[in-house]
Amino acid sequence: xxxxxxxxxxxxxxxxxxxxxxxxxxxxxxxxxxxxxxxxxxxxxxxxxxxxxxxxxxxxxxxxxxxxxxxxxxxxxxxxxxxxxxxxxxxxxxxxxxxxxxxxxxxxxxxxxxxxxxxxxxxxxxxxxxxxxxxxxxxxxxxxxxxxxxxxxxxxxxxxxxxxxxxxxxxxxxxxxxxxxxxxxxxxxxxxxxxxxxxxxxxxxxxxxxxxxxxxxxxxxxxxxxxxxxxxxxxxxx
Numbered sequence: 646x647x648x649x650x651x652x653x654x655x656x657x658x659x660x661x662x663x664x665x666x667x668x669x670x671x672x673x674x675x676x677x678x679x680x681x682x683x684x685x686x687x688x689x690x691x692x693x694x695x696x697x698x699x700x701x702x703x704x705x706x707x708x709x710x711x712x713x714x715x716x717x718x719x720x721x722x723x724x725x726x727x728x729x730x731x732x733x734x735x736x737x738x739x740x741x742x743x744x745x746x747x748x749x750x751x752x753x754x755x756x757x758x759x760x761x762x763x764x765x766x767x768x769x770x771x772x773x774x775x776x777x778x779x780x781x782x783x784x785x786x787x788x789x790x791x792x793x794x795x796x797x798x799x800x801x802x803x804x805x806x807x808x809x810x811x812x813x814x815x816x817x818x819x820x821x822x823x824x825x826x827x828x829x830x831x832x833x834x835x836x837x838x839x840x841x842x843x844x845x846x847x848x849x850x851x852x853x854x855x856x857x858x859x860x861x862x863x864x865x866x867x868x869x870x871x872x873x874x875x876x877x878x879x880x881x882x883x
Contacts, residue, residue, distance in 0.1 A: 647778035648875040650819050650832075652766060654689035654726040657821050659830050660737045660758035661788060661864075663718040668695045671721055671753050672871050675738035679725075679874045682738075687728040690875040691738065692777050694784055694868035696720035700841055702785060702854055702865040721753070722786050722868060724832070730760060757788055757864070761821035761830055764798055767805040768817045775817025775834055777870055782816060783838050784868045787831040789861035794829040797860035798822050801831050804853035809833070812850050814840020829861065841867060 664671055672693045682688040696719070723737045739753065768775050777784070791797045798820055805818045816834035823829070835841040844850045857863060 647776050647780075648690035648692055648726075648873045649774050649776045650726070650766060650817070651774040652763060654728050655763040656687075656727040656730040657761050657763060657830075658723070658725040658727070658737050658759070659761050659788070659821065660723045660739060661756050662721040662723070662739055662753045663756055664721060664753040665718050666752040668719040668721050669871070671739060675723065675741075676872045676874055678738040678741050682725075682874075683877050685731075687731060688876045689726040689728055690873070691723070691725040692870060692874070693739075693872045694722045694724075694786065695871050696722075696866040696868050697783065697838075700783065700838060700867035702787070702845075702863075702867065720866060720868075722788075722866075730762075757828075759823055759828065761823045761828065764820045764822050765802050766817065766819050767802065767810055769810050769815055771806070771810070773817075775819075777834065777873055779870050779873055781837050782870070783835050783841050784870060785831075785833040785835065785841065786866055786868050787829075787833075787857070788864040789829040789831070789857075790827060791829070791861040792827065794861060795822055795826050797857065798829045798831070800860055801829075801853070801857055804857075805833070808849040808853055809844075812844045812847050814844060 679691050723739050725737050789797060802820050809815060814836040816836055818833040821830040
């Protein structure tokens with residue numbers, strides 16, 4: 646399945662979970678629970694990712710970004726896209742799966758979560774849209790915290806527009822900011838693991854990531870798309 650990211654769905658529920666169990670079980674429960682969104686106005690799509698252990702973001706000096714606390718556990722990231730904020734954007738499918746007892750106690754713990762808003766999309770051509778799918782690509786996800794996350798995100802967007810979009814294998818990036826201005830999310834899609842590895846050798850890309858650490862506390866990882874649930878096609882008017 647595939648899900649196209651566009652500016653038409655600017656509200657995004659972002660959640661990161663750690664689990665010591667099988668992440669596939671968590672995602673299966675979440676994906677099943679997401680079916681309830683199909684009939685809700687404004688639902689655009691959802692995607693679930695698991696962190697890879699063989700790929701890591703790098704700093705400008707070439708060293709790997711230190712793994713976040715809890716890295717020994719499996720990390721799941723959930724993104725749920727809405728055309729407009731509403732009461733049902735407060736929680737995600739993984740939240741409900743855990744709360745309902747679908748998973749054993751302690752199997753999954755949320756480490757980050759909340760509603761954020763799309764600030765922009767960058768593609769190789771500049772602007773537009775890009776697609777998340779269950780294919781051979783990988784996704785760099787940066788979850789950041791800062792007293793001025795808006796300034797940090799503006800830097801990341803500028804770096805993407807001026808440098809990163811020209812790196813071979815770059816598919817697209819989405820940039821999200823929480824309402825309180827203290828949290829941000831950067832979602833960068835790469836065509837393949839090999840493309841991301843090559844990008845880490847690019848001085849411009851490495852510099853962009855390295856300088857970001859001066860603006861924001863970053864919890865970054867490279868992820869595989871495990872499931873995508875696009876909104877069902879709506880009947881055309883008339």
